[in-house]
Amino acid sequence: MxxxxxxxxxxxxxxxxxxxxxxxxxxxxxxxxxxxxxxxxxxxxxxxxxxxxxxxxxxxxxxxxxxxxxxxxxxxxxxxxxxxxxxxxxxxxxxxxxxxxxxxxxxxxxxxxxxxxxxxxxxxYGVIAVSKDSPINTLPELFEKVKADPTSVSFAGGSALGGWDHLKVLIAAKAAGIDDARTIKYVAFEGGGEAVTQLLGGHVQAFSGDISETKGFVDSGDLKVLAVLSEERLPGEFAEFPTAREQGIEAVGxxxxxxxxxxxxxxxxxxxxxxxxxxxxxxxxxxxxxxxxxxxxxxxxxxxxxxxxxxxxxxxxxxxxxxxxxx
The missing domain is CATH 3.40.190.150 (Bordetella uptake gene, domain 1)
Known part of the structure; x- marks a missing residue:
């Protein structure tokens, strides 16, 4: 009361x-x-x-x-x-x-x-995530897969080509040692919800979004967050998600x-x-x-x-x- x-x-x-x-x-x-x-x-x-x-x-x-x-x-x-x-x-x-x-x-x-x-x-803060069933568990693993075969990983986001969700992937990829941004495959959707749906349907392999639009899908068990693009771990319940920085990738968004x-x-x-x-x-x-x-x-x-x-x-x-x- x-x-x-x-x-x-x-x-x-x-x-x-x-x-x-x-x-x-x-x-x-x-x-x-x-x-x-x-x-x-x-x-x-x-x-x-x-x-x-x-x-x-x-x-x-x-x-x-x-x-x-x-x-x-x-x-x-x-x-x-x-x-x-x-x-x-x-x-x-x-x-x-x-x-x-x-x-x-x-x-x-x-x-x-x-x-x-x-x-x-x-x-x-930005996040890069994969579906719950993905064999990839870390951000370096994801970008190693991109380096080995750029056609094997498509990133989905809720902004257009060159938009913020796309830029976050490019910033992280550059920090991971991928110099040619043109090798990154990005698929644009009208909003983060639609992008996650395509990820869960197996049409793309990774998701670039923000923590607020990702949380519901994490809570439901559909998404696995590989990295948060923050300077340090977020507080409270978000502290379980690793940053890109602590995985050796200096990317903040x-x-x-x-x-x-x-x-x-x-x-x-x-x-x-x-x-x-x-x-x-x-x-x-x-x-x-x-x-x-x-x-x-x-x-x-x-x-x-x-x-x-x-x-x-x-x-x-x-x-x-x-x-x-x-x-």
């Missing part, structure tokens, strides 16, 4: 604190676009944050989640820019995959300045998760959403979601997040040139 009372008090406190920050805008019919099919990281971001926004009484009604897959996030980006540019009730799930595609010019005619960057809700909003959104609405995401991020409820799903702290909001995005795009463009994706 005391725990329930404490949780209720925390929710009430968050709502009161947010009410003090909120300005003259209040959303009417809140919508969150997940730019991929159900089951992946963007879908997770919309659904978990949407639930928290409603539970914390930051928005007046349940958040509608719309899955708008295509082009590694490009279909949703183009739709928001062209058709929903002034929608004050709309936020869109984004991540390092989004800035990767923008940096590589994969969204035709698009750039980061066409939308408004709202804030982050944490960082999600953290995927931020957050939101952008339409570029023509009013300043009042934008300030509302910046405060809304910040309040959610700082709540006890969200800290529990982070702990349950392997999200690590990363707090960037409003102008600070906008500057963070600009650096991300510039850094990713440089990396993409280094490994031959951009000329």
């Amino acid at each position: 005391r725990k329930l009372a404490a949780a209720g008090a925390a929710t009430l406190f968050a709502a009161i604190a947010f009410a003090g920050q909120a300005l003259s805008f209040e959303p009417k019919q809140t919508e969150c676009i997940a730019p991929a099919n159900a089951g992946g990281g963007w879908d997770f971001t919309c659904r978990q944050v949407g639930k928290a926004l409603y539970d914390l009484k930051i928005v007046p009604g349940p958040v509608q989640v719309t899955n708008l897959a295509g082009g590694g996030g490009g279909v949703a980006f183009a739709d928001v820019v062209a058709k929903r540019n002034t929608n004050n009730d709309l936020i869109v799930a984004a991540s390092s995959a989004t800035t990767t595609r923008l940096a590589q010019g994969a969204f035709p005619g698009a750039n980061q300045d066409q939308v408004r960057w709202v804030g982050t809700i944490g960082a999600d 953290a995927n931020w998760r957050g939101f952008y909003a339409p570029g023509g959104m009013s300043d009042e609405a934008y300030d509302f959403w910046v405060n809304a995401i910040k309040t959610t991020y700082e709540s006890d409820e969200w800290k529990q979601v982070m702990a349950n799903n392997g999200l690590m702290p990363l707090a960037r909001f409003g102008e600070d997040f906008d500057a963070f995005i600009a650096k991300e795009v510039a850094d990713t463009e440089a990396l993409s040139r280094e490994i031959g994706i951009l000329q």
Whole structure:
């Protein structure tokens, strides 16, 4: 009973604190676009944050989640820019995959300045995994198999060719001593959930994703995590997963998760959403979601997040040139 009372008090406190920050805008019919099919990281971001926004009484009604897959996030980006540019009730799930595609010019005619960057809700470290029945048990084993016969291993991910899931594989492969990125076979799917389904069906041999979208499949016994691309082992229940570093492969890949909003959104609405995401991020409820799903702290909001995005795009463009994706 005391725990329930404490949780209720925390929710009430968050709502009161947010009410003090909120300005003259209040959303009417809140919508969150997940730019991929159900089951992946963007879908997770919309659904978990949407639930928290409603539970914390930051928005007046349940958040509608719309899955708008295509082009590694490009279909949703183009739709928001062209058709929903002034929608004050709309936020869109984004991540390092989004800035990767923008940096590589994969969204035709698009750039980061066409939308408004709202804030982050944490960082999600990359993983490389295989199916539970795979004879491969370590990351070095996997890349030794690639070196012996590059055609024998196909990696699946929820981002397009050259996207973040693809880049993580290339970063790890390069660290494992594979110099020619063109030898790595990568198959792109519309979201991590679809990529895992193809892995479990035996159509590919390895999976590149993030810990949050992988956890459910690990819990069900379907996936075997070979390595987490973090500096050191993650805390809590994730501590059982080895890092690439401790296996002799110096590969680190953290995927931020957050939101952008339409570029023509009013300043009042934008300030509302910046405060809304910040309040959610700082709540006890969200800290529990982070702990349950392997999200690590990363707090960037409003102008600070906008500057963070600009650096991300510039850094990713440089990396993409280094490994031959951009000329």
